Amino acid sequence: MSPPEPYLGEVSRTPVRHHILSVLVENKAGVLARIAGLFARRGFNIYSLAVAPAESHARFSRVTIVVDAESAPLEQIVGQLDKLVNVVAITDLAPRDAVERELLLATLPLGDENRSAMLDTITRAGAAIVDVGPTSVTVMLAGTPAACDELEAALEGFTEVELHRTGRVALPRLA
Amino acid sequence: MQLTGAQALIRSLEQEGVDTIFGLPGGAILPVYDPLLDSSIRHILVRHEQGAGHMAEGYALATGRPGVAMVTSGPGATNIVTPIGNAHMDSTPLVVITGQVATASIGTDAFQECDITGITMGITKHNFLVQSAQEIPRAVAAAFHLATTGRPGPVLIDVPKDVTQSMMDWWYPASVEEYDLPGYRPEVPLDEDAIARAVALINESERPVLYVGGGTLKSRAAQELRAFAERTGIPVVTTLMARGAFPDSHDLHLGMPGMHGMYTAVTAIQKSDLLISLGARFDDRVTGKIPAFAAGAKVIHVDIDRAEFNKVRHADVAIQSNVGAALTAFDDARATPRNLDVWWKTINEWRDQYPLVYDEPSAEGPLRPQHVIEAIAAKAAPGTIVAAGVGQHQMWASQHWKFEEPGTWINSGGAGTMGFGVPAAIGAKVGRPDRTVWCIDGDGCFQMTAQELTTARSEGIPIKVAILNNAYLGMVRQWQEMFYDERYSEVYLSADLPDYVKWAEAMGCVGLRARTLKEMHEVIDEANSINDVPVVIDFRTDAEEKVFPMVAAGASNDDIIVHPLQRGGNQ
Numbered sequence A: 001m002s003p004p005e006p007y008l009g010e011v012s013r014t015p016v017r018h019h020i021l022s023v024l025v026e027n028k029a030g031v032l033a034r035i036a037g038l039f040a041r042r043g044f045n046i047y048s049l050a051v052a053p054a055e056s057h058a059r060f061s062r063v064t065i066v067v068d069a070e071s072a073p074l075e076q077i078v079g080q081l082d083k084l085v086n087v088v089a090i091t092d093l094a095p096r097d098a099v100e101r102e103l104l105l106a107t108l109p110l111g112d113e114n115r116s117a118m119l120d121t122i123t124r125a126g127a128a129i130v131d132v133g134p135t136s137v138t139v140m141l142a143g144t145p146a147a148c149d150e151l152e153a154a155l156e157g158f159t160e161v162e163l164h165r166t167g168r169v170a171l172p173r174l175a
Numbered sequence B: 001m002q003l004t005g006a007q008a009l010i011r012s013l014e015q016e017g018v019d020t021i022f023g024l025p026g027g028a029i030l031p032v033y034d035p036l037l038d039s040s041i042r043h044i045l046v047r048h049e050q051g052a053g054h055m056a057e058g059y060a061l062a063t064g065r066p067g068v069a070m071v072t073s074g075p076g077a078t079n080i081v082t083p084i085g086n087a088h089m090d091s092t093p094l095v096v097i098t099g100q101v102a103t104a105s106i107g108t109d110a111f112q113e114c115d116i117t118g119i120t121m122g123i124t125k126h127n128f129l130v131q132s133a134q135e136i137p138r139a140v141a142a143a144f145h146l147a148t149t150g151r152p153g154p155v156l157i158d159v160p161k162d163v164t165q166s167m168m169d170w171w172y173p174a175s176v177e178e179y180d181l182p183g184y185r186p187e188v189p190l191d192e193d194a195i196a197r198a199v200a201l202i203n204e205s206e207r208p209v210l211y212v213g214g215g216t217l218k219s220r221a222a223q224e225l226r227a228f229a230e231r232t233g234i235p236v237v238t239t240l241m242a243r244g245a246f247p248d249s250h251d252l253h254l255g256m257p258g259m260h261g262m263y264t265a266v267t268a269i270q271k272s273d274l275l276i277s278l279g280a281r282f283d284d285r286v287t288g289k290i291p292a293f294a295a296g297a298k299v300i301h302v303d304i305d306r307a308e309f310n311k312v313r314h315a316d317v318a319i320q321s322n323v324g325a326a327l328t329a330f331d332d333a334r335a336t337p338r339n340l341d342v343w344w345k346t347i348n349e350w351r352d353q354y355p356l357v358y359d360e361p362s363a364e365g366p367l368r369p370q371h372v373i374e375a376i377a378a379k380a381a382p383g384t385i386v387a388a389g390v391g392q393h394q395m396w397a398s399q400h401w402k403f404e405e406p407g408t409w410i411n412s413g414g415a416g417t418m419g420f421g422v423p424a425a426i427g428a429k430v431g432r433p434d435r436t437v438w439c440i441d442g443d444g445c446f447q448m449t450a451q452e453l454t455t456a457r458s459e460g461i462p463i464k465v466a467i468l469n470n471a472y473l474g475m476v477r478q479w480q481e482m483f484y485d486e487r488y489s490e491v492y493l494s495a496d497l498p499d500y501v502k503w504a505e506a507m508g509c510v511g512l513r514a515r516t517l518k519e520m521h522e523v524i525d526e527a528n529s530i531n532d533v534p535v536v537i538d539f540r541t542d543a544e545e546k547v548f549p550m551v552a553a554g555a556s557n558d559d560i561i562v563h564p565l566q567r568g569g570n571q
Ligand SMILES: Cc1ncc(C[n+]2csc(CCOP(=O)(O)OP(=O)(O)O)c2C)c(N)n1
Pocket: B389, B390, B391, B392, B393, B394, B416, B417, B418, B419, B441, B442, B443, B444, B445, B446, B468, B470, B472, B473, B474, B475, B476
């Protein structure tokens, strides 16, 4: 019998049924480990996670977690998360109720043959060039997760692209 | 007033009303052991840190007050991980203090360093790494608050050596506001709407069952439960974690549900049209195959922990509350099911048909383990506390002992930790010195933590230990007999090795042995006459004996296997 294939991951796009949890936490050592550990041991999937100090207040941080609501019922995820003593408040945003934004940075080689196709892709996506080197450029796109998904997909055809995404942040829609 | 961190730690424990610490010193916790000499707190020096943890659990389960354990860093801390995990599974309030290497050494692989807050993150309700001596009072006050409120559980405080050695200005938090727990809100107001919907479900039910879990004991709701059950006439089942929450002698009590539950308790749940779950969590040992569990029942789920709702079983009405408050609200609304005569008639038929039975013991032995337990119970003073290990003996103890009040059954439910019994019994006796404490143990379990009998003897803690010596890891043997074609793999222990009587004597205890019925009665009488030192009895029981009823793992509760004496006919 041949050995099973190593796990190479699946093409990862925003899960179909995802939710955004905006979690206010105490800014204490180990808080992120507590959250990550909880998700790991309960088998909840995190799609993306962004952390930053909250509202210019050193005491709290805001963690924005995009959870895969198919890996576990949302009620379970929120209920278990809420039991972490350092978690102060959880806002659960369904995608339709949220304004979501994400930042994408990508460094692209500008070889002769792909130059125009590459520039075309960048322009169409509305990405900005933020750094220029002798043979490559770094572009930035701040936009909806879907726009970032789209640009990422469009760049898939090119080689030697280095691409980073921040994971999204979100706020409730105003109307 | 200036104190060292160590003095502040001991003083904080005194502030919390701690009367006993179970522990064992070492380098990183050494500073704290010095002011302990000047404290009124009793310290019980264990022989292994696992013993300290289980003693603290036994103390907590018997008294309802948090158990406290203190150990050193590194191996001392890792040795107490099992009890912490056990307490986490059973929601037992514990405060565990671990020494840690000095703050400057943390992260350098220093001698006896280990990341105990990291290790226990998933098995504590919360843990703290204390950063300064000034913070010690707050950490201790917060730890006790967290351990004992809401859904109780273990809390660990890790204190670096330089923190306990440095000076602080003594203070103590005056109120919860000073605990610095902005994210902790254990109590929520009762949801009146949910209560109303629950009452409506109760009012229209014809076959209700009160499914009573450990949360009923944790919220001290035995009286409210009894009042509600007696007013409504709804039958009661008590899970392994809730034994004692409702008197076994009470006519409304059907006994324990689950894998080794009473036929009537299991079947009443299966056939019910309404399950009123009170601080229970639909554990797989109770539900069996989940889709087949009480398939026709609506569910009212009362729990202080909202994460229990809809985790395993859909709740038609979820009420986040302590059990007593919800029951009082049901009573205030005069919740009353339909006429239950038909339901009780059916239940009583099951009771008549499938009582708890076992084979007749023979005079010359081997002894029947169930019979040994009943014989001990028959001669035990009312209010006797029973602790158990994990295995067949535990199930028999839960089945055959008659529990009449809270705090009399001390066992390891969620984790099933072998070796729990002896140290937990010691802790229970320390907490309730007025009570007789029996440990019903297995020969396998006994060998895991028996060294704590040395602790018991030297500290003057006279517990009584009944080893149901079947020469086997009996519960595993039972599964191999029933589900692995009697292929016995690594379960034989020998009845004679070790010699339990000599071992008991070597630890300063009285050691006794019984092989025949006559000897059984004699040794129980003798054990009951000894009240100054621990007693260990080696009861030679039948290795072939199995626990019935039984629902095989993953099977439906409808496929409950009754005792061979009851098979044929309906089975
Ligand atoms: C620490 C630990 N290891 C292994 C097990 C698995 N296990 C469950 S019951 C049991 C046998 C217990 O033997 P004994 O104490 O003699 O009790 P008996 O079942 O014979 O009454 C074992 C090995 C466990 N529950 N806990």
